[in-house]
Amino acid sequence: MDTAIMQQGPFAPAVWESDQRSQQWAASHSHADGLDGQYASLVAVEFDAHNEEASEPSSEMDTRDEEELERLEWEIREMETSIEGLDAHYKIVDKLGEGTFSSVYKAVDLQHAYYDNDHWALRQETAIGTRSKVYVALKRIYVTSSPSRIVNELEIMEELRDAEHVAYLITAFRARDQVVAVMPYSRHTDFRDFYRVMPLVDLKCYFRCLMSALRSVHEANVMHRDVKPANFLYDPRTGHGTLCDFGLAERFEPNEWRGKCHHTLPTLEHPHGKTEINRNVQSIHFSPGGMLAGGSASSRSKAAMGPPERVGYLKNDTRPGVRANRAGTRGFRAPEVLLKCQDQTPALDIWSAGIILVAFLSKRFPVFNANDDTEALLELATIFGKKRMEQCALLHNRTFQCNVPTIEGGKRINDFILQLNPGFMDPGSHPDPDRYRLDATRALDFARACLHLDCTRRWTAAALLEHPFLASDEGQEEAFHHHEAEMQDATTPRH
Numbered sequence: 284m285d286t287a288i289m290q291q292g293p294f295a296p297a298v299w300e301s302d303q304r305s306q307q308w309a310a311s312h313s314h315a316d317g318l319d320g321q322y323a324s325l326v327a328v329e330f331d332a333h334n335e336e337a338s339e340p341s342s343e344m345d346t347r348d349e350e351e352l353e354r355l356e357w358e359i360r361e362m363e364t365s366i367e368g369l370d371a372h373y374k375i376v377d378k379l380g381e382g383t384f385s386s387v388y389k390a391v392d393l394q395h396a397y398y399d400n401d402h403w404a405l406r407q408e409t410a411i412g413t414r415s416k417v418y419v420a421l422k423r424i425y426v427t428s429s430p431s432r433i434v435n436e437l438e439i440m441e442e443l444r445d446a447e448h449v450a451y452l453i454t455a456f457r458a459r460d461q462v463v464a465v466m467p468y469s470r471h472t473d474f475r476d477f478y479r480v481m482p483l484v485d486l487k488c489y490f491r492c493l494m495s496a497l498r499s500v501h502e503a504n505v506m507h508r509d510v511k512p513a514n515f516l517y518d519p520r521t522g523h524g525t526l527c528d529f530g531l532a533e534r535f536e537p538n539e540w541r542g543k544c545h546h547t548l549p550t551l552e553h554p555h556g557k558t559e560i561n562r563n564v565q566s567i568h569f570s571p572g573g574m575l576a577g578g579s580a581s582s583r584s585k586a587a588m589g590p591p592e593r594v595g596y597l598k599n600d601t602r603p604g605v606r607a608n609r610a611g612t613r614g615f616r617a618p619e620v621l622l623k624c625q626d627q628t629p630a631l632d633i634w635s636a637g638i639i640l641v642a643f644l645s646k647r648f649p650v651f652n653a654n655d656d657t658e659a660l661l662e663l664a665t666i667f668g669k670k671r672m673e674q675c676a677l678l679h680n681r682t683f684q685c686n687v688p689t690i691e692g693g694k695r696i697n698d699f700i701l702q703l704n705p706g707f708m709d710p711g712s713h714p715d716p717d718r719y720r721l722d723a724t725r726a727l728d729f730a731r732a733c734l735h736l737d738c739t740r741r742w743t744a745a746a747l748l749e750h751p752f753l754a755s756d757e758g759q760e761e762a763f764h765h766h767e768a769e770m771q772d773a774t775t776p777r778h
């Protein structure tokens with residue numbers, strides 16, 4: 284390796300980082316609930332914290348054919364020869380994934396013992412000294428990625444190193460045109476294997492990890508921009524999740540607020556008034572209750588601000604299209620991204636997390652599958668209805684026009700979920716049917732809180748962590764009712 288672009292650092296794999304409380308909680312609830320057999324067998328694999336290999340899937344589960352395995356072998360050899368010195372540090376054992384911008388491999392960290400891992404060991408509840416092998420994930424970023432994009436990803440990961448439930452960067456290096464980021468290996472199960480069978484109690488665990496990752500990311504004024512199941516590595520056996528892939532992440536710069544829309548600069552304020560972030564924000568419109576600031580589109584459009592530009596559109600418009608960051612994955616893009624809002628906020632990640640929840644609750648994945656942004660807006664319109672889409676567009680200084688008659692009405696997100704999964708409220712053989720119904724109602728409300736079309740009304744990650752679906756004690760429930768009352772108050776139009 285000729286150029287180290289970041290220092291080698293101490294680490295311990297995230298798989299050992301599992302929060303013991305969530306782990307015990309997930310395990311006890313999963314089994315107590317008399318679960319779907321498929322899910323029970325997923326979580327039943329004994330997790331031996333001291334012997335990673337014992338809990339690895341056996342080769343029988345490897346469905347790859349000979350040709351694929353040969354290709355993988357070739358790929359590993361090619362990587363080892365094109366990055367001089369790599370094999371002295373890491374022994375690549377498998378391929379974990381492949382995306383648009385990179386390939387990710389599982390490797391044994393051969394030199395783990397030569398580094399001081401105490402810092403990370405402090406964050407663990409499991410001693411790491413007893414491990415015979417320590418696995419890492421090597422993300423080989425394709426040469427077609429621009430240097431600025433690579434630096435952006437690495438810098439953001441470096442900045443978020445101490446954030447819980449966020450993939451952290453151990454080191455990164457460059458060998459000629461090859462850039463490799465090294466992360467702890469996070470053991471996980473493919474979302475498609477559990478989204479239809481995961482019980483509500485374990486779903487809470489999933490969203491606690493995801494929301495706590497997003498809270499840290501947003502507190503650092505970063506928008507992830509690509510929240511989706513493939514980027515949240517969740518292990519149902521331990522109840523531990525890790526948000527990865529900061530390849531599209533963008534800094535939220537309040538000082539560069541363009542002000543072309545009708546929504547105000549948000550505050551990432553904690554509910555109940557404990558301000559804790561946005562070091563750089565100079566002018567903040569505070570809203571009660573931890574919502575991103577602002578009222579409803581209709582109330583705001585009547586406010587003193589007035590539209591910055593004329594409303595409406597030219598029929599034969601020859602002007603170039605509006606440019607805005609629309610990075611993300613289809614089906615997970617928030618309405619403001621689809622509408623090319625130029626002042627996008629961290630609320631866009633909350634929308635994507637809400638879509639993941641809809642997949643769980645409706646047992647449908649992918650939820651949306653449009654080929655382009657216009658089609659994606661139409662998909663939203665079929666749920667939310669024309670009027671609310673028009674209001675949402677207006678908020679971003681856009682006009683929504685559609686002559687499809689079936690989108691006139693619109694429904695609540697809860698009704699949409701229940702339409703797709705009519706049996707959702709039925710506790711079935713759940714040992715505590717009332718508890719199930721309460722959790723199910725709260726899960727629907729959690730989805731509603733994530734999926735406000737109006738980005739200013741979407742709850743923050745910090746607020747969502749205190750939503751009763753995730754909150755577990757009375758105090759938090761009381762706080763929620765207080766929070767709800769404040770929200771009602773804030774969003775009721777004043778005449």
Ligand SMILES: Nc1ncnc2c1ncn2[C@@H]1O[C@H](COP(=O)(O)OP(=O)(O)OP(=O)(O)O)[C@@H](O)[C@H]1O
Nearest residue numbers: 379380382383384385387420466467468469513528
């Ligand atoms: N730390 C890790 N531990 C285990 N697996 C990982 C880790 N990081 C990434 N992966 C696996 O590799 C896949 C691709 O990683 P990543 O999303 O970072 O790459 P990408 O090229 O940006 O992908 P995409 O274009 O799909 O967003 C992930 O979906 C995951 O399955």
